[in-house]
Amino acid sequence: MAEANSKAEFVIGVDLGGTKILSGIFNGSLECIGTTKVSTKPQRGVDAVIERIERCVRDAVDEADLSLKQIAAVGVGAPGAVDFGAGSVIFAPNMEGWKDVPLKKELEKHLGLPVFIENDCNIAVLGVYVSELKSKPRSVVGIFVGTGIGGGLILNGELFGGYNHTAGEIGHMVVDVNGPKCGCGNKGCFEALASRTAIFQQIKAGIKDGEKTLLTEMLGDDLGDLRSGDLRKAIRRGDKFVDGIIARAAEYIGIATANLVNILNPEVVVLGGGVIEALAEEMMSVIVETARDYAMPGTMKGVEIVASKLGDNAGITGGAVLARRETR
């Protein structure tokens, strides 16, 4: 294992996603002083992705006018099941060929720095927990709504990984057993009802059925480059169709939140991910109201349901927290 330079002031957080790799440099006060992004290109194979992570880290260091010697450690959030102790990605369903990849060892070889890896949603909730919630609550459930839906659990002040390091797979909690087909093969998973993918499918199906929406004016009939931010713009310009779909997705997120509060009774539920970042103002009141409606009496007392302010930086912040904690 590479040795940490205990005098080094900075740490790096890396968010490895199926589409992009994001690196952020953090100073001693856990402030992000610069980020770099490269595309992941998982189709080029595991080794190529590892080289791209290395390049993303080196670019971030260079952009910040630093050298690798000033970096104490790197914390990486990777998709799928991650064995923190072994430093390996056990499997990552969205990245072909990623099975038992010794990512920690490989990156340490490439960078000459200590590297620590965790599941991406675990690391995101860790980032929010330490940076935003100041490690105060005992238990936190993180719900991240983007292309898919993932979760992370802080229980009794610690990340909770479970027996196979897969805890927090809240996106595949069945909420509507006769609902729409999910990518996993089941029906009515939370992810199949309220992820960006599900929302976009509902919008495209509606347009096909003759629904009128400003989105076709904005982006053309095939909605080429549709993004969550476009939905916000359409709603603010009075698009009832999009408004209805987003309200329904928010209701499902509220029901899933209530399920998780009933099961785990955390002190805080924090919502993040691209969909929440773009549409917090439109969705949060419906989410909170629905969750309070569906939770058992007594369980919600004093429980906070909040949107994270870290947005897309939750992952790299968590990576930095992990790197800092492991080299202190």
Place this chain on the structure above:
Amino acid sequence: MAEANSKAEFVIGVDLGGTKILSGIFNGSLECIGTTKVSTKPQRGVDAVIERIERCVRDAVDEADLSLKQIAAVGVGAPGAVDFGAGSVIFAPNMEGWKDVPLKKELEKHLGLPVFIENDCNIAVLGVYVSELKSKPRSVVGIFVGTGIGGGLILNGELFGGYNHTAGEIGHMVVDVNGPKCGCGNKGCFEALASRTAIFQQIKAGIKDGEKTLLTEMLGDDLGDLRSGDLRKAIRRGDKFVDGIIARAAEYIGIATANLVNILNPEVVVLGGGVIEALAEEMMSVIVETARDYAMPGTMKGVEIVASKLGDNAGITGGAVLARRETR
């Protein structure tokens, strides 16, 4: 607080339910050497119930030819939200008037013995964890299917209560958002699909719709005193209608199990309660198969799904474990 007699060999576990109170005497090897049962009669008020608990405990001691001096402590499982530290029942939805009841203090006054209280499903999973699983797994989810459905969580070797001591309310996890109405006011809760109450309703509705079943031959057209054991008898005599309803309930229990494994990734899921006790042979294979079908790849690896052998004694066993642990 009453002082424990450290030389006393025996402890008592009490399972306080909405219908009946069960007390069991346990020896130093955690073997149950005798039980006593009285009805709860919650309509007579909180004080009357506390006196009935006292009587049930005294009767158990007398039946075993012991005296209270030979008892080290009493552990009580109570329905609803319980504050272990304060020794109070915060609220119990199924028992009128039970709000902030200082049950520990009251029972200690009545019995002159140390008393410890916990939520009934927590105590049941604790009993199964220590007595059946020998405290080996790190994390266990208990699913108890009876009149309602409750759960208990052992996480990192400890009971997990959550922020308001209500964690484990798995019966009100929404699984079928457009499903049948639940007693809690929502639709499609796990409890509204697979509890004994739900199963009996489905059977009665089927009979009304002209379904043929051996149950009416066995018990008359109104199914007066229908019990879970009657369903087992009917299935074993070839009753296709009852068989179908039980298979469907088992599928829902399997889906809920998969949800919990996806969220918490425990090492063991243990199923108990009256319905499982009566119908384990009919239900368990469907439960396990459905859970494996619905869980995410990788999460189920090495995870055991088992029926508890403690049956109705899980609660009193857990009470004994708690009493023993707190006076050691």
